[in-house]
Amino acid sequence: MSRWLSIDPDLKVVLPDGTLRPMSDYEWPTVVLMLASLLLTISLFVPYWSLTMKAPQYPQGLKATLYINRVEGDVAEIDGLNHYLGMPSLNEGGKIERQISFLAVVVMASLVLAAVLVHNRWAALLALPSIIFPALFLADLKYILYTYGHSIDPQSALGQAIKPFTPPILGEGKIGQFVTLAEWGPGLYLTMASSLLVIFGLYLHRRAYRAVAQARKRANAK
């Protein structure tokens, strides 16, 4: 792996005070952060979350699949059913988020790359959005689902029959005759992996460049 990446263990870096440190200490954080950035970018193209609704008359179930910037699947049919509750279309939920999310993820991924070039503590700040992104996504999803499930119009056909609800963001729930199953998609797992990689990368990054800072201090003290 190391050889294939051209991380040669015998190459050394001379620190300001003349001490040597393996060059790989400086290459690895870059590799890890780049990988984190890449995973985040890939997540743009795969589903983040899905909700499958099963009922006797839908043997195949109805499925809404959430990408970072759109909802796909049986949207028309789910909207059609939801109109009985006077609920807005699925495409009304998280409108602003879906408009900015694609760009936001690109920016986050770029900031992680930028963090590679920043060798002080501020690197952590640049990478911070990508670290908290999965949690942010889930929190926002919960909020959208809550708002959605609480937008039942009492004047609608079945408005009185179904109580406001919040579909779970993971696992089973029940709405009317539907059993719902919320699943996390590969996109969300990619952001989580990316988040962990960023934390690990930052740790390596910090360890490598703190050594430089300390060496500089030692050199200046001489």
Next chain:
Amino acid sequence: MNRIVPTLAVLLLAAGCSQGPGATPSPGAGGGLPAEVMQVAQERGLTPDDLVAAAKTFMPTGKLDPYFIFSSGGHSGQVHVIGVPSMRLLKTIAVFAPEPWQGYGYGGGPSRVLKEGNMPSGKELTWGDTHHPGLSETKGSYDGKFLFINDKANARLAVIDLRDFETKQIVKNPNAISDHGGSFVTPNTEYVIEGPQYATPVGWEYADIKDYKDKYRGLMTFWKFDPMKGRVIPEESFQMELPPYWQDLADAGKGPSDGLIFCNSFNSEMATGGIESGNPPFEAGASKNDTDFLHIIDWKKAAQVANSGKTETVNGMRIIKLPTAVAESLLFLTPEPKSPHGVDVTPNGEFAVVAGKLDPHVTIFSVDKIRKGMAAGSQQKDPFGIPILPLDSTMEAQVELGLGPLHTVFDDKGYAYTSMFLDSAVARWTLGGDYDKLNPEPGWTLVQKLPVHYNIGHIASIEGDTATPGNGFVVALNKWSTDRFANVGPLLPQNFQLLDSSKPGEGMKLLFDMPIGFAEPHYVQVMRADRLKPFEVYPQVGYNPETNQVDPKAVTDPKKAGIKRNGKTVEISMPLIRSHFTPEHVRVKQGDKIIWHLTSLERTRDATHGFALGGYNINLSLEPGEHQTVEFVADQPGIFPFYCTEFCSALHLEMVGYFFVEPDPVANK
């Protein structure tokens, strides 16, 4: 009875093992079937054969039949689709008769299709006598795209699109009043053939029966089919005059016989009846001679002759007159046993099998010998100058089967199956020639006769009239059911009996009786279900099944719903989705012309809506995505609820609106 039980256990075990992969092993003592099965068998008096038959035909919920029967609906005018081996009726396709539940004939597009088939005079026809379904073929095998069916009573042909199982076109034969030997197709569905039956003067001329020989003719119609458009093109079609011999069934050649059509006849005596005047009745007069004539028509050459202009145009249809057909060597005759019914070409195209219903044999003609005879010509002519090829020069073999052989189909093991009307049996016999090696018996031999109940007419096997027949099942289409079903009064159902033909030799067995309580089917074809790729829902919202594209008037956006008045014409644009029409209040004035556009916005399988307007005889079926336009005059004042006629949802009863027709004080004075 007690002795039967151990036998049952053994047989059932065997049956269970032969079910093939995917079968769930039954729980029970010693890995056999549950004791309950034995108990049920004992209580109901079921034999081991009965239980095997049940196991072979029972279709548990959610399992799908691997074969479809497309059955003529006889004088119901419709077509029925039945699953094999479960023998469950899957659908009735409305063709020549109104069918309210399909919105067929009650406003909208299907009503226009039905009207296309009216008589040239404009006389409305609301029934038909469907006889012979013909599935479209590519290279002599079913391609699962279209189904054609004829109306014997009125000489019409219908085109059914198998993407949505709906009738798209009805063409009225402009020069014939009755037909029979149709519909069947040439090997690549170049032409759909509608053969004649009772001879009449051509093109609505009037001629007394005294002039039968001179004026009465059979007419074989070659309807040109455009598979891209899915429509018959009457302008490119043509007809050919035949002698007034009362042509019956027909079949197109394939392989070595490609380019030929075989068609038999049963009144080469040219009997003209008149029992009331002391003349021999038709039934006697037409059965006098020992032989009738098998007609051999070179359709490829006939198409060239028609396109070279050697025709006479009558009522817009090009006709090759009989003298032209003779002069151009398009038509040959060869004697066949008297009063035959079916002529059926073997899968490899080398033989044509004729079953003479008053002769105990099937007679097998060699295509090779016929071709040689056609090339050599013949000095022997019929009264119209048509060359007759002597029987001994064209016949390959005869197999004695018994009484009343009618019609023959084939399988892939070299067996032929002939329906025996008088014997009430299915005869299995072997083909010779290249087929000889496919089964243990010698060629041209009767192998088994299995009684069926009763009076079998046609017969069908899996794709058994194509170049690539299957195996396993034969369907006996019995005209009488007599004592087979509970008494439902003096009009009885017909009886479709499913036969197991999977074992060679004398292994044919009866599996299942299906009562056909909806008219008398004639022929059926059995097709592999996997050849079909029907729509689950219409491919786009606003799809017009009449044109096979999105209708320009489709209302795909609920915001565009509305009512527009232009003088005395009111145009309503109405989308519908569970569980509402938009708009729900439609106000017009008495005497207004109403153009009502309805578009289903549904995308979910089976979410069909109906649109019924009581008092106006309007009922449409709007399947997911379908668009229809219905036009009428609001001539009755009053308040008419319109509502959904397919139980679509929990709020189906609420799917309703009001049509207010404000009275016109002047008109009502």
